[in-house]
Amino acid sequence: MINTSKNSNDILVIKNLTKIYHNKEGETLAIKDLNLNIKEGEFVAIVGPSGCGKSTLLSILCNLEDKSAGNIIFPKKEVKLGYMLQEDTLFPWLNILDNCLLGLKVQKKVTKENKDNVLKLLNTYGLKDFIKKYPNNLSGGMRQRVALIRTLATNPDILLLDEAFSALDYQTRLAVSDDVWKIIKKEKKTTIMITHDIAEAISMADRVIVLTNRPSKVKKIYNIEMTNSSSPINNRKCPEFSKYYDLIWKDIDIHV
Amino acid sequence: MYSQEHKEFLKKRKKRKILITLTQLLILILLIIIWELLAKYEIINTFISSSPSKIINTIMDLYKTNNLFKHIWITIYETILSFGLGTILGIIIAVILWWNNFLYKVLDPYLTVINSLPKVALGPIIIIYFGANINSIIIMALLISVIITIITVYNGFTETDINKINLLKSFKATKWQILKMAILPSSYSTIISSLKINISMSLIGVIMGEFLVSKEGIGYLIMYGSQVFNLNLVISGIIILMIVSILMYKIVSYIEKILIKKD
Numbered sequence: 363m364i365n366t367s368k369n370s371n372d373i374l375v376i377k378n379l380t381k382i383y384h385n386k387e388g389e390t391l392a393i394k395d396l397n398l399n400i401k402e403g404e405f406v407a408i409v410g411p412s413g414c415g416k417s418t419l420l421s422i423l424c425n426l427e428d429k430s431a432g433n434i435i436f437p438k439k440e441v442k443l444g445y446m447l448q449e450d451t452l453f454p455w456l457n458i459l460d461n462c463l464l465g466l467k468v469q470k471k472v473t474k475e476n477k478d479n480v481l482k483l484l485n486t487y488g489l490k491d492f493i494k495k496y497p498n499n500l501s502g503g504m505r506q507r508v509a510l511i512r513t514l515a516t517n518p519d520i521l522l523l524d525e526a527f528s529a530l531d532y533q534t535r536l537a538v539s540d541d542v543w544k545i546i547k548k549e550k551k552t553t554i555m556i557t558h559d560i561a562e563a564i565s566m567a568d569r570v571i572v573l574t575n576r577p578s579k580v581k582k583i584y585n586i587e588m589t590n591s592s593s594p595i596n597n598r599k600c601p602e603f604s605k606y607y608d609l610i611w612k613d614i615d616i617h618v
Numbered sequence: 619m620y621s622q623e624h625k626e627f628l629k630k631r632k633k634r635k636i637l638i639t640l641t642q643l644l645i646l647i648l649l650i651i652i653w654e655l656l657a658k659y660e661i662i663n664t665f666i667s668s669s670p671s672k673i674i675n676t677i678m679d680l681y682k683t684n685n686l687f688k689h690i691w692i693t694i695y696e697t698i699l700s701f702g703l704g705t706i707l708g709i710i711i712a713v714i715l716w717w718n719n720f721l722y723k724v725l726d727p728y729l730t731v732i733n734s735l736p737k738v739a740l741g742p743i744i745i746i747y748f749g750a751n752i753n754s755i756i757i758m759a760l761l762i763s764v765i766i767t768i769i770t771v772y773n774g775f776t777e778t779d780i781n782k783i784n785l786l787k788s789f790k791a792t793k794w795q796i797l798k799m800a801i802l803p804s805s806y807s808t809i810i811s812s813l814k815i816n817i818s819m820s821l822i823g824v825i826m827g828e829f830l831v832s833k834e835g836i837g838y839l840i841m842y843g844s845q846v847f848n849l850n851l852v853i854s855g856i857i858i859l860m861i862v863s864i865l866m867y868k869i870v871s872y873i874e875k876i877l878i879k880k881d
């Protein structure tokens with residue numbers, strides 16, 4: 363079921379990835395022999411029991427953690443990754459524009475062209491009037507859009523979203539995930555999204571990857587096919603939605 | 619515009635505030651008058667308890683012989699110098715410790731020991747090493763302010779949100795960039811509020827130093843007064859010191875307010 367053969371459309375191939383955490387209490391095997399292919403342009407959601415190693419996977423991809431074994435291969439070319447975390451990683455002492463330019467500043471790429479691009483993004487996504495404001499003047503939904511634009515500013519090939527919406531209340535969460543999905547689709551970015559929320563995963567993703575309990579491996583992969591698939595909010599109304607929901611629910615179901 | 623009720627509320631609040639200030643002043647004035655009267659009718663011994671009028675006379679004498687501001691100035695000068703040095707050195711050392719965790723782990727117990735040691739105990743050694751002069755006073759005050767600055771600022775650094783650091787790392791930021799873009803700005807308010815502690819610490823150090831070295835300064839006035847059993851001078855010195863310390867504290871608080879507001 364897991365296809366590790368080289369597919370011409372793959373942008374990222376993870377092979378036998380293993381991660382062991384070491385500390386003085388002992389070692390934790392977080393990921394064991396995980397295999398996964400990500401195709402260019404697709405939106406992949408990863409779900410799994412809490413504490414199974416989802417965040418670890420993204421941290422390794424971003425080089426925040428070292429892997430213990432296995433390979434991470436970019437078959438086409440070296441790709442740039444953009445990492446977007448849960449809530450509040452906006453810097454409260456920078457205004458919205460400077461927050462968005464942060465990645466470019468770190469990489470010393472604040473050119474006129476890149477800056478114009480950021481301004482265009484802010485403009486397109488309804489934040490034009492806020493560029494001189496500070497994050498605490500913005501609503502949760504707006505902040506999340508700013509965080510996305512900050513990630514997009516460095517022009518990454520793959521977006522990595524770790525529980526990006528879990529700090530928002532339910533209503534806002536629906537609206538923001540719809541927004542963000544549209545932005546991602548419009549900018550044509552390959553995306554890997556981690557979420558606790560099965561409904562969010564099904565409504566947004568092209569594929570949903572279910573991980574096992576720790577040490578995590580791929581348990582199942584669902585290709586999400588909906589009749590009249592459109593935006594995430596509408597997808598929730600598709601007839602297949604609840605079918606997928608039940609299946610994935612059963613996959614994750616841990617006996618508590 | 620505010621509602622009538624809110625205006626009433628504000629008025630009441632203001633009234634209350636004025637009343638509190640007036641009462642505070644009244645108590646002070648009353649105390650001074652009682653003190654003066656007790657001294658005047660020789661109910662208390664003015665030789666050991668002095669009196670407000672004698673204190674004023676002493677201060678006027680100091681002023682006339684041109685010594686008052688010399689002593690005040692030298693104490694302020696020493697305090698500001700050790701405050702500035704303590705703050706700058708403290709921040710630099712905190713940065714070095716943040717940069718090199720190994721060094722921090724190694725030095726941690728030493729810092730704790732030095733911090734808990736009453737620095738005045740080092741006075742004699744300091745005088746032997748640096749001489750009975752202003753250098754010893756500065757070193758004494760510096761010792762007191764720098765250790766506490768290192769510890770406060772370093773703790774501020776380690777409280778920086780790990781997510782912000784991770785975000786910068788995901789952009790492939792260097793350690794220097796992480797320091798500049800996340801650590802320092804997010805510890806800004808910690809650093810600023812450590813200034814307020816520092817100015818008091820420096821003043822304590824300076825007065826302790828002046829007690830030991832005794833050539834000039836407010837601490838010298840107090841020490842000299844006690845040696846010649848001139849209690850008028852001792853109490854005048856304490857009162858001058860009170861005023862100076864309140865003024866310096868207020869100035870630093872004011873600066874703090876301005877700096878934090880900009881945030």
Ligand SMILES: Nc1ncnc2c1ncn2[C@@H]1O[C@H](COP(=O)(O)OP(=O)(O)OP(=O)(O)O)[C@@H](O)[C@H]1O
Nearest residue numbers: 383384385390392411412413414415416417418419
């Ligand atoms: N720095 C670390 N040191 C030691 N163990 C760690 C570390 N980070 C994570 N772990 C452990 O590794 C396992 C996987 O953690 P991870 O954060 O990747 O899980 P997760 O799937 O993202 O969980 P959640 O759903 O709660 O976000 C957990 O058991 C966790 O306790």
Ligand SMILES: [Mg+2]
Nearest residue numbers: 416417418525
């Ligand atoms: Mg996680």
